[in-house]
Amino acid sequence: MTAPWHRFAVAAVMAGVAASACSSNESSRDAGPSVIATTGIWADVVANVACDGSVTVEPLLAEGADPHAFEPSLADRARLDDAMLVVANGLDLEESLIDTLGSVESDGTPVIEVSDSIEALAAGSDDDPHFWADPTLVRDAIGDLGDALVTHAGADRAAIADCVAAYEAELDVADHELEAVFAAIPPERRLLVTNHDSMQYLADRYDFELLGTVIPSASSLAETSPATIEALADLIDETGVPAIFAETAQSSRDIDALAAQVGDVDVVTLHSGRLGPAGSGADTYIDMLLADADLIVAGLGPS
Numbered sequence: 001m002t003a004p005w006h007r008f009a010v011a012a013v014m015a016g017v018a019a020s021a022c023s024s025n026e027s028s029r030d031a032g033p034s035v036i037a038t039t040g041i042w043a044d045v046v047a048n049v050a051c052d053g054s055v056t057v058e059p060l061l062a063e064g065a066d067p068h069a070f071e072p073s074l075a076d077r078a079r080l081d082d083a084m085l086v087v088a089n090g091l092d093l094e095e096s097l098i099d100t101l102g103s104v105e106s107d108g109t110p111v112i113e114v115s116d117s118i119e120a121l122a123a124g125s126d127d128d129p130h131f132w133a134d135p136t137l138v139r140d141a142i143g144d145l146g147d148a149l150v151t152h153a154g155a156d157r158a159a160i161a162d163c164v165a166a167y168e169a170e171l172d173v174a175d176h177e178l179e180a181v182f183a184a185i186p187p188e189r190r191l192l193v194t195n196h197d198s199m200q201y202l203a204d205r206y207d208f209e210l211l212g213t214v215i216p217s218a219s220s221l222a223e224t225s226p227a228t229i230e231a232l233a234d235l236i237d238e239t240g241v242p243a244i245f246a247e248t249a250q251s252s253r254d255i256d257a258l259a260a261q262v263g264d265v266d267v268v269t270l271h272s273g274r275l276g277p278a279g280s281g282a283d284t285y286i287d288m289l290l291a292d293a294d295l296i297v298a299g300l301g302p303s
Contacts, residue, residue, distance in 0.1 A: 034153050036060050036080055037087040038094050039067050040275040041132055042114065044285045046087055048167040049146050052159035055084070066249045067273060071096045080104045085152040087145070090115030091129035110152040117141035121200050130273070133202040135178070135289060139171040174286045175205075181293040182206045189300045193232060193244040195255045198272055211235060214254045224254045233261045241265065243299030247272040268299040 034055045037043035043059035090113025105111040120127035146164045149155040190208040196215040243266040246252040270292045276282030282291035
């Protein structure tokens with residue numbers, strides 16, 4: 001996809017801000033990471049909010065790890081303790097990390113949850129943690145994230161304000177681009193069947209219907225059942241859904257079983273909860289959103 005000219009303008013603004021803080025960036029890199037974000041997605045967002053280079057940012061989770069299931073090693077705990085700030089998604093996304101993050105905070109490392117800045121959608125009796133699927137919610141949260149970087153990581157307030165404004169503009173552009181990409185899918189084909197309940201925010205923002213999930217939970221640690229698979233297979237047959245969606249961070253075993261039962265349906269794997277490797281075209285948060293949008297259109301677009 002060719003980005004419109006105003007995305008290049010935004011990038012130029014951010015490059016100018018970063019250049020003005022070159023010496024700060026060098027000293028911060030020499031000192032090692034000062035901010036740890038739980039996932040690659042949030043590490044990328046934080047790095048954009050700190051685009052002046054006044055802090056360094058690293059993800060806690062290794063590439064390919066499921067944030068629902070990740071359990072930290074002793075080395076991971078040491079990294080968290082040494083950080084000036086830890087940024088988590090919240091809403092129990094990092095459910096196997098909850099005790100560790102609480103302990104880290106008790107020991108003196110500030111921990112913030114980005115979800116505190118947004119209004120969550122419900123997922124059964126819980127709140128849905130997958131709000132990054134809607135870039136307008138991330139845009140609404142980054143001002144608070146910038147304040148946390150100033151308060152806890154020593155970032156320069158004026159520089160962070162410039163970075164926040166530039167990234168807000170990029171996220172607005174991404175939102176408009178997603179709307180334009182999804183416009184290729186007729187309303188009657190905007191039906192989503194997913195591996196687990198992770199696309200509610202995307203559906204709410206871009207007018208999709210969530211037809212069903214193989215794992216009927218916002219947690220990938222939950223389990224499906226033969227009855228769920230059978231009911232979804234019947235629903236897919238009735239509606240003629242051409243594609244169902246797996247995720248790179250979770251096993252595709254159950255959704256492959258669903259596809260096998262249906263017979264005539266494609267399984268499309270989305271990045272969804274994690275960035276792609278360097279050079280993949282999905283290795284930043286915004287690029288991941290756009291790459292997944294292209295995959296969804298390829299799966300559900302006009303026949």
